[in-house]
Amino acid sequence: MLAQRFSGVAVSPGRARGPVVRVAEPLGEPAHGPKPADPSAEAARIAPATGAVAARLEALAEAATGEAATILITTAAMAADPALTSEAERLVVAEGLPAARAIYEAANGFAKSLAAAGGYMAERVRDIEDVRDRVVAELLGVSPPGVPELLSPSVLVARDLAPADTAGLNPDLVLALVTEEGGPTSHTAILARALGIPAVVAVRGLLGLDAEVLLVDGDTGEVEVADPTAGILVSTKAGLGEWDGVGKTSDGHRVKVLGNVGAPGDAHAAADAGAEGVGLFRTEFCYLDAPAEPAVAEQRMAYTAVLTPFAGKPVIVRTLDAGADKPLDFLSPEAEPNPALGVRGLRVAFDRPDVLDRQLEAIAGAAADSGADVSVMAPMVATAAEAAWFAERARAAGIARAGVMIEIPAAALAAREIFDAVDFVSVGTNDLAQYTFAADRQLGAVATLNDPWQPALLRLIAWIGEAARATGKPAGVCGEAAADPLLARVLTGLGMTSLSMNASSIHGVGASLAAVTWEECETLAQAVLAAPDPGTARSLASRKD
Numbered sequence: 128m129l130a131q132r133f134s135g136v137a138v139s140p141g142r143a144r145g146p147v148v149r150v151a152e153p154l155g156e157p158a159h160g161p162k163p164a165d166p167s168a169e170a171a172r173i174a175p176a177t178g179a180v181a182a183r184l185e186a187l188a189e190a191a192t193g194e195a196a197t198i199l200i201t202t203a204a205m206a207a208d209p210a211l212t213s214e215a216e217r218l219v220v221a222e223g224l225p226a227a228r229a230i231y232e233a234a235n236g237f238a239k240s241l242a243a244a245g246g247y248m249a250e251r252v253r254d255i256e257d258v259r260d261r262v263v264a265e266l267l268g269v270s271p272p273g274v275p276e277l278l279s280p281s282v283l284v285a286r287d288l289a290p291a292d293t294a295g296l297n298p299d300l301v302l303a304l305v306t307e308e309g310g311p312t313s314h315t316a317i318l319a320r321a322l323g324i325p326a327v328v329a330v331r332g333l334l335g336l337d338a339e340v341l342l343v344d345g346d347t348g349e350v351e352v353a354d355p356t357a358g359i360l361v362s363t364k365a366g367l368g369e370w371d372g373v374g375k376t377s378d379g380h381r382v383k384v385l386g387n388v389g390a391p392g393d394a395h396a397a398a399d400a401g402a403e404g405v406g407l408f409r410t411e412f413c414y415l416d417a418p419a420e421p422a423v424a425e426q427r428m429a430y431t432a433v434l435t436p437f438a439g440k441p442v443i444v445r446t447l448d449a450g451a452d453k454p455l456d457f458l459s460p461e462a463e464p465n466p467a468l469g470v471r472g473l474r475v476a477f478d479r480p481d482v483l484d485r486q487l488e489a490i491a492g493a494a495a496d497s498g499a500d501v502s503v504m505a506p507m508v509a510t511a512a513e514a515a516w517f518a519e520r521a522r523a524a525g526i527a528r529a530g531v532m533i534e535i536p537a538a539a540l541a542a543r544e545i546f547d548a549v550d551f552v553s554v555g556t557n558d559l560a561q562y563t564f565a566a567d568r569q570l571g572a573v574a575t576l577n578d579p580w581q582p583a584l585l586r587l588i589a590w591i592g593e594a595a596r597a598t599g600k601p602a603g604v605c606g607e608a609a610a611d612p613l614l615a616r617v618l619t620g621l622g623m624t625s626l627s628m629n630a631s632s633i634h635g636v637g638a639s640l641a642a643v644t645w646e647e648c649e650t651l652a653q654a655v656l657a658a659p660d661p662g663t664a665r666s667l668a669s670r671k672d
Contacts, residue, residue, distance in 0.1 A: 131338070133330050135305070136574050137348035137665070138316035140612065140635075141325035143282065143303035144342040144353050150285035150292070153260045153272045157227035163219065170219040172226045174212050176265040180258065181206035187295050195294035195318055197390060198254075202291045206258045211237060227266040234259035253314070257289030277301070282341045286334060287571070290314035298322045303343035305350055307333040308571035311578060312557045312607050320610055321631040329574035346613070347665060368638030372401045374626070376619065380645035383441075383625035384637045387605060391432040396630040401637070404441035404500075406553060406627020407605035408433060410486070411448060420482060426489035427496065434497035442499045443553065443605075443627075444490050445532065446483060446517075448472050448506040458482070467567075472507025473517060473531075480520065487524035494526070502528035504553055509535050511544035518549050532605075534558035539587040542594035542602075549600075553627070554591060556606025560584050579608035580661035585621065589656060592622020603627060612639035613668050619645070620652025 163169035181203045188199035205211070211233055218229035238255045264271040273292045274283065277300040287308040293315050296304075301324050309315045309328035319326035325345030339355040374384035385406035386397025397405065413421055413429045421429070434442055449458065449471065458479065463469035476483035487503065494501035505517040508531040521529035533539050534555035545552060556579050557568055563584055566573035588604070595602035603609075603625035604618050610632035616639060618626060626636060643651075651668055658664035 131336070131352040133332060133336070133350045134662070135327040135330035135333075135348050135350060136311050136578050137326075137345050138311050138313075138328050139304075139319035139324055139326035139345045141303075141323070141345045142343065143325045143345075144340065145280055145282045145302040146340055146355075147284050147338055148275065148277060148281040150274055150283060150288065151272050152286065153256075154263055154267070154269070157225065157231050157263055157267065159224065159228055161225070162223040163225060166220045166223060169226050170216040170229075172266060173215045173219070173230060173262075176226070176230070176262050177206050177212050179265055180261045183261075184291055187291065191294055195321065196392060198290045198314060198318070199294050202254050202258060202289075205255055206262065211258075227263045230262045230266065231259055234262075253287065254290055257291055260289075282343060284333060284336075284341070287313075288315045290318065293318040293322075296322060296324065298324050303327075303341070303345065305330055305333060305341065305343055306571075307331065310568050310571060310574035312568045317607065317629065321629055323631065329571045346669060348662070368635075368642060370401075370634055370637035370641050372403075372637070374403055374637055374640060376640055376643055376645045376648060378644045378646075380619075380648075382615075382619050382623070382640055383603070384633055384640070385441075385443075385603070385605075385625055385627040386633060387627050387629055388433060393630070394433045394436045397633065398436040400630040400633040402437075402630070402633050404443075405437055406443055406603050406609075406625055408442055408444045409448070410445060410490075414447060414449065420485070423485050423489045423492070426486060427492040430490055430493035431496040434493055434499040434501065438498035440500060441502065443502045443504055443530070443551075443603075446473070446486055446490075446503060446505050447475070449475055467561075473505040473513060474507060476505075476517075483520060484524065487521055487526060491525045501526065502530060502551070504530040504532055504551075506532045506555070507534065507558075508532060508545070509537050511541055511548050514545045515548035533591060534562065534606075536563050536587060539591055542591045543597060546594050546598040546600050551601045551603070552591065552595070553625075554588055554602065554604045554606065554623070556584065556588075556604060556608040559587065559606070563587065575661070578661040579606070579611065579614060580655075580664045582656060582658050582661070582664055585617065585652075585664070586656055588618065588623070589621045589652070595622050595624065601625060610636065612636050613665070615639055616643055616648045617652050617655050617668060620648035620650070621656075 184203035188196050214233040215229040218224045234255055238252045261271045280300050280302050282303045285306050287306050304319050304324055304326040306328045327348050338352040340353040342351040342353040374382045383403050385404050386402035387407045388394045388397055389409040390412050503521050503526050508514050514531045518529040528550045530549045530551035532555045533552050560577045561568040564576040566576035568577045591602050601624040604623050605627040609626040610628035612635045615626050615636045654667050655664045
């Protein structure tokens with residue numbers, strides 16, 4: 128009898144087999160009634176409920192580190208947001224809704240606004256839905272949805288996992304993670320990699336599957352129903368291999384292995400993991416919760432805290448990636464019909480160059496304070512003229528080395544001209560895939576299009592690599608693709624000179640590169656470029672491992 132096999136998107140490497148534990152579905156919509164006899168008393172129940180949920184999430188954050196801690200803190204802040212509480216209280220008093228229904232509708236209103244904003248803000252929809260479900264459960268006096276208590280090693284199966292649930296997983300008990308929804312850049316995927324748990328997402332038909340034991344391949348994306356009597360509880364995860372801390376192939380071809388950071392905790396984690404520097408410092412943490420633009424001195428202090436662990440080492444600071452998809456009150460964004468294609472990233476600075484200039488001043492000051500070797504790069508650059516405009520302002524601010532992110536197909540095709548204007552480029556594979564395939568990277572239905580092994584995406588990166596070689600300037604990758612140890616070899620063969628990733632992936636990528644020669648990377652890259660689909664591309668690379 129043939130085994131049942133399903134395919135999804137591989138997002139965290141390793142193979143595991145074990146008994147299935149299903150994650151409970153959300154509670155569903157709470158009832159509209161009955162109308163509370165005392166609306167004021169009913170409304171008064173909401174603040175304690177949101178406070179209790181926030182406190183539990185904060186407690187989880189204190190026990191977590193790195194990316195997991197950051198996500199839990201963000202989710203706790205959403206639960207404690209007074210705007211959510213006050214809107215729910217208003218619905219109780221003005222419309223006579225029970226407290227549980229009121230918080231459900233208030234949270235849905237916030238989620239709808241985030242989804243309409245697109246990009247980074249749309250990625251927070253799952254967070255607010257998780258907060259909603261937790262507060263509803265608190266108000267109803269029932270157990271919140273999420274991962275049940277695991278008594279033995281298991282394979283978790285879910286529609287999707289809330290970031291807070293994923294952050295709290297115990298890798299000693301979770302053999303693998305499989306979801307029907309989600310994508311390669313979702314928090315579920317990022318945290319699974321950070322925890323070293325094999326994971327496959329966007330597996331169509333998963334929830335209709337009746338299986339006791341599953342075999343999960345986080346390298347190929349294959350999920351197979353396994354014999355419940357043979358070898359359950361056996362897990363094989365990708366080995367780290369040997370790495371001396373210097374990013375290079377076995378024959379000495381240099382490829383810097385860098386960290387992606389967004390806060391001081393991330394920087395310390397990356398430094399502890401052996402990162403040779405930082406390939407992407409996201410500066411949004413300094414702005415997103417600020418009612419007004421932070422003063423230069425405040426920014427300088429915040430950036431210094433992130434840069435200090437990398438004194439004497441290279442750090443690439445990305446300037447503010449905000450705009451229609453990350454609305455900030457002090458920028459007064461206008462409503463746009465399609466925010467993902469609107470005024471975001473560097474485009475904001477064309478109308479508000481003063482905001483960029485003050486940030487560049489703060490970055491230059493932080494570089495002096497920390498001793499880090501700082502470069503800057505701009506997000507969402509489409510043309511060589513835009514790149515030149517940014518580089519001129521960066522150098523005027525006293526920052527000698529300026530580059531741009533390539534995350535728009537037009538910029539990839541104009542890479543040669545862009546290199547003439549800047550000192551380096553960094554490929555943001557998450558957005559580059561999204562814009563290349565016209566596929567929302569958070570939508571599970573199109574997750575396979577955002578698979579970083581897509582040959583069309585890799586061909587664009589090859590074009591960038593050719594331009595880098597022709598101009599003698601460096602090109603790196605700072606998207607999630609760089610965290611895949613096998614794909615790292617392909618990217619190296621395509622001409623990338625640095626790879627930047629979360630702290631947990633640094634050793635694995637360094638070890639993977641150290642196990643192959645530069646010529647093997649080039650040969651592998653050419654084979655993958657000729658593949659008809661991502662599955663074949665991944666299979667070709669795996670056979671050469």
